[in-house]
Amino acid sequence: MRNINEDTITQAVLAAMAGCKQPRLRTIMVSLVQHLHSFAREVELTEDEWFKAIQFLTAVGHITDDVRQEFILLSDVLGLSTLVTAQNNAKPAGCTEATVFGPFFVENAPEYALGADIANGAGGEPCHVSGQVRSLDGRPLAGVRMDVWQSDEDGHYDVQRPPTETQPHTHRARGRLRTDAQGRYHFRSILAQPYPIPHDGPVGKMLEALGRHPWRPAHLHFMLEAAGHERLITHVFRDQDRYLDSDAVFGVRSTLIAPWVRHEAGPAPDGSVQERPFWTLHYDFVLNPQ
Amino acid sequence: MRNINEDTITQAVLAAMAGCKQPRLRTIMVSLVQHLHSFAREVELTEDEWFKAIQFLTAVGHITDDVRQEFILLSDVLGLSTLVTAQNNAKPAGCTEATVFGPFFVENAPEYALGADIANGAGGEPCHVSGQVRSLDGRPLAGVRMDVWQSDEDGHYDVQRPPTETQPHTHRARGRLRTDAQGRYHFRSILAQPYPIPHDGPVGKMLEALGRHPWRPAHLHFMLEAAGHERLITHVFRDQDRYLDSDAVFGVRSTLIAPWVRHEAGPAPDGSVQERPFWTLHYDFVLNPQ
Numbered sequence: 167m168r169n170i171n172e173d174t175i176t177q178a179v180l181a182a183m184a185g186c187k188q189p190r191l192r193t194i195m196v197s198l199v200q201h202l203h204s205f206a207r208e209v210e211l212t213e214d215e216w217f218k219a220i221q222f223l224t225a226v227g228h229i230t231d232d233v234r235q236e237f238i239l240l241s242d243v244l245g246l247s248t249l250v251t252a253q254n255n256a257k258p259a260g261c262t263e264a265t266v267f268g269p270f271f272v273e274n275a276p277e278y279a280l281g282a283d284i285a286n287g288a289g290g291e292p293c294h295v296s297g298q299v300r301s302l303d304g305r306p307l308a309g310v311r312m313d314v315w316q317s318d319e320d321g322h323y324d325v326q327r328p329p330t331e332t333q334p335h336t337h338r339a340r341g342r343l344r345t346d347a348q349g350r351y352h353f354r355s356i357l358a359q360p361y362p363i364p365h366d367g368p369v370g371k372m373l374e375a376l377g378r379h380p381w382r383p384a385h386l387h388f389m390l391e392a393a394g395h396e397r398l399i400t401h402v403f404r405d406q407d408r409y410l411d412s413d414a415v416f417g418v419r420s421t422l423i424a425p426w427v428r429h430e431a432g433p434a435p436d437g438s439v440q441e442r443p444f445w446t447l448h449y450d451f452v453l454n455p456q
Numbered sequence: 457m458r459n460i461n462e463d464t465i466t467q468a469v470l471a472a473m474a475g476c477k478q479p480r481l482r483t484i485m486v487s488l489v490q491h492l493h494s495f496a497r498e499v500e501l502t503e504d505e506w507f508k509a510i511q512f513l514t515a516v517g518h519i520t521d522d523v524r525q526e527f528i529l530l531s532d533v534l535g536l537s538t539l540v541t542a543q544n545n546a547k548p549a550g551c552t553e554a555t556v557f558g559p560f561f562v563e564n565a566p567e568y569a570l571g572a573d574i575a576n577g578a579g580g581e582p583c584h585v586s587g588q589v590r591s592l593d594g595r596p597l598a599g600v601r602m603d604v605w606q607s608d609e610d611g612h613y614d615v616q617r618p619p620t621e622t623q624p625h626t627h628r629a630r631g632r633l634r635t636d637a638q639g640r641y642h643f644r645s646i647l648a649q650p651y652p653i654p655h656d657g658p659v660g661k662m663l664e665a666l667g668r669h670p671w672r673p674a675h676l677h678f679m680l681e682a683a684g685h686e687r688l689i690t691h692v693f694r695d696q697d698r699y700l701d702s703d704a705v706f707g708v709r710s711t712l713i714a715p716w717v718r719h720e721a722g723p724a725p726d727g728s729v730q731e732r733p734f735w736t737l738h739y740d741f742v743l744n745p746q
């Protein structure tokens with residue numbers, strides 16, 4: 167430890183952690199230090215570049231607060247969130263795949279009866295969503311708790327915009343449902359639209375410098391919880407979206423892409439008669455037994 | 457990009473940066489993403505662990521302000537600062553080695569004449585420091601700008617404690633000098649003591665979890681600027697310090713360790729007569745011609 171130089175520093179840092187009493191923490195930190203140092207060596211990081219990185223992380227920290235999490239955004243756009251999601255959610259073939267959670271989930275969203283309009287004032291063309299939740303063996307799963315959340319026609323989630331006179335509800339285009347005795351669900355909402363991730367901060371500047379856009383393809387978020395099964399957190403993506411091949415957070419899996427079908431005004435799947443054109447989406451979920 | 461999974465995610469992120477117009481930025485980010493993903497794969501990072509990392513970085517960001525830089529502290533304790541310093545400051549044999557800058561430098565410290573007492577009220581046993589600054593060929597360097605800064609007997613830098621009634625000066629135990637026509641310098645200050653890096657924040661908690669202490673061996677900081685030579689930022693460490701083998705920020709190089717010699721009250725090197733015991737340090741610097 168007295169002879170620290172470019173060649174000995176990594177070993178010195180690892181040796182300093184020899185007394186760590188938490189084996190898992192030690193494993194993680196040993197690996198982190200090795201890869202961090204390998205990176206700095208590989209690119210021959212300069213002192214100026216190091217300082218820019220310090221300033222960048224400082225800016226990420228300072229824009230982060232209770233409603234904005236720029237570190238998660240950074241993890242998302244670097245593909246780390248998707249990697250961690252993927253390597254912790256391997257499922258047997260036939261199960262619905264998981265994807266990133268995202269920053270816009272809200273605990274304890276309003277509960278709705280099947281068939282309800284969860285838009286709750288959010289703007290957009292009407293969309294009827296339906297499907298079935300099954301176990302891997304094909305058995306329909308009754309009473310599955312389903313959380314759904316999505317952005318509105320302007321690409322905003324309710325949490326990004328406080329209620330207004332025309333949109334007085336705090337919770338818009340999000341809700342909780344339960345599947346019926348045959349595992350079926352259906353609800354009304356609005357058509358999902360592509361949206362940019364928050365890009366007025368340091369992560370947005372980084373994307374711009376990298377020649378990347380901040381857009382995500384249109385999607386609905388789902389979280390499904392059924393007794394005896396792994397919890398599933400995923401999206402359903404709208405087919406033909408222009409951003410399916412360049413999702414800013416790398417969340418797209420081809421099995422999660424589904425057709426949203428446009429219908430002229432007239433009878434809807436729930437028996438109602440729609441006065442405006444409307445959309446339908448049908449998607450079935452298969453959960454992994456525990 | 458529609459078929460993102462554990463195996464394809466890294467390549468997808470790299471492909472997304474293909475449009476980057478800044479080649480150096482792209483090189484850095486390509487390497488960063490690869491090493492970051494390798495780390496997450498190697499340790500099979502879980503979603504819980506990922507979230508703890510997000511919370512840790514958030515805490516590091518929130519404690520960082522104008523006078524406290526927890527990201528630099530984090531870089532220091534992970535050995536990254538030393539690695540970056542070392543790989544950017546390789547010098548020919550015979551030159552004084554560089555080490556980490558640290559967070560306690562202050563621009564435009566007070567200027568002192570050679571022989572002055574730069575303690576300026578900082579507490580500690582008196583110490584007389586002297587030496588010579590030379591070029592690699594042995595030629596003495598006159599008029600070299602020398603910044604020196606150090607902690608006091610309690611292990612604090614002036615910037616960590618506002619002035620008080622008994623210590624009314626803002627700048628204590630720091631100053632700027634110039635070498636004389638023979639390249640010599642000398643000044644009076646106080647004996648350097650070991651000190652802990654700030655450890656009441658997330659980095660301190662991390663060190664504790666890793667079984668590491670926050671202490672640095674006693675040292676003086678120097679920055680030397682001479683025409684026609686590379687700027688040198690370094691420390692001189694006090695020999696026999698108990699932390700020389702476990703510096704929390706990995707800054708020690710054996711060539712930078714020097715003896716501090718204790719003397720009983722009596723005549724000092726500058727011709728004065730000291731009424732208390734005092735210390736002397738002699739250290740010569742060799743600068744690298746540009």
Ligand SMILES: [Cu+2]
Pocket residue numbers: 200201202204205490491492494495
């Ligand atoms: Cu690596």
Ligand SMILES: [Fe+3]
Pocket residue numbers: 268270317385387
């Ligand atoms: Fe989303």
Ligand SMILES: [Fe+3]
Pocket residue numbers: 558560607675677
């Ligand atoms: Fe220091």
